[in-house]
Amino acid sequence: AQSVTQLGSHVSVSEGALVLLRCNYSSSVPPYLFWYVQYPNQGLQLLLKYTTGATLVKGINGFEAEFKKSETSFHLTKPSAHMSDAAEYFCAVSPRSEKLVFGKGTKLTVNP
Amino acid sequence: NAGVMQNPRHLVRRRGQEARLRCSPMKGHSHVYWYRQLPEEGLKFMVYLQKENIIDESGMPKERFSAEFPKEGPSILRIQQVVRGDSAAYFCASSPMGTGDYEQYFGPGTRLTVT
Numbered sequence A: 001a002q003s004v005t006q007l008g009s010h011v012s013v014s015e016g017a018l019v020l021l022r023c024n025y026s027s028s029v030p031p032y033l034f035w036y037v038q039y040p041n042q043g044l045q046l047l048l049k050y051t052t053g054a055t056l057v058k059g060i061n062g063f064e065a066e067f068k069k070s071e072t073s074f075h076l077t078k079p080s081a082h083m084s085d086a087a088e089y090f091c092a093v094s095p096r097s098e099k100l101v102f103g104k105g106t107k108l109t110v111n112p
Numbered sequence B: 001n002a003g004v005m006q007n008p009r010h011l012v013r014r015r016g017q018e019a020r021l022r023c024s025p026m027k028g029h030s031h032v033y034w035y036r037q038l039p040e041e042g043l044k045f046m047v048y049l050q051k052e053n054i055i056d057e058s059g060m061p062k063e064r065f066s067a068e069f070p071k072e073g074p075s076i077l078r079i080q081q082v083v084r085g086d087s088a089a090y091f092c093a094s095s096p097m098g099t100g101d102y103e104q105y106f107g108p109g110t111r112l113t114v115t
Helices: none
Strands: A003-007 A010-014 A019-026 A032-038 A044-050 A056-058 A064-068 A073-078 A087-094 A106-111 B005-007 B010-013 B019-024 B031-037 B043-050 B053-056 B065-068 B075-079 B088-095 B110-114
Touching: A003 A087, A010 A019, A019 A032, A019 A087, A019 A106, A032 A064, A032 A073, A044 A056, A044 A064, A044 A073, A073 A087, B005 B088, B010 B019, B019 B088, B019 B110, B031 B075, B043 B065, B043 B075, B075 B088
Parallel strands: A010 A106, B010 B110
Antiparallel strands: A003 A019, A019 A073, A032 A044, A032 A087, A056 A064, A064 A073, A087 A106, B005 B019, B019 B075, B031 B043, B031 B088, B043 B053, B065 B075, B088 B110
């Protein structure tokens, strides 16, 4: 069975600081990996995805993530946080079937 | 191109009533997925449908829940005899092809409150 663990349900950073949101996954087959962002009372928006190829994936709004098979990780980073980045972030794995398995989410707070 | 549409956005039901949640996928998308988000939890897969077919319902509770995606019209998630534990946000997503390589586009969700 596939599973996703997001370390830290809440992360707080200062504006301009590095954002690092951690995601580890478990999958019996090579997975597809995703990061989604959810703003309050809204649906999920895809930030980036890894399917095959280059392990460093760039997404929207300056975010990127690196697939590390040996560490079964797919951590999300952004060099410089902006106030508008405050939201909840979800890591998800698709075991090459049609459903996404989500982590519990990490709420990011950006302090001025 | 309109996104995934869900209605209603908010739904209040008394215990024992029925809840009907609607999802219109993006234009050209023939695959629909339903997820449930409980408070402080991530999204949990419920069901995956194509037009007139249920492909995977492994996440659906065995009783009271059903889903359909007819040839014409929106996908419907139906919850009979709702209980307080059904209170959650229900999200629909759609994709153009069911290969796993295509991202799923999410709607804004329906927030169900059972009183």
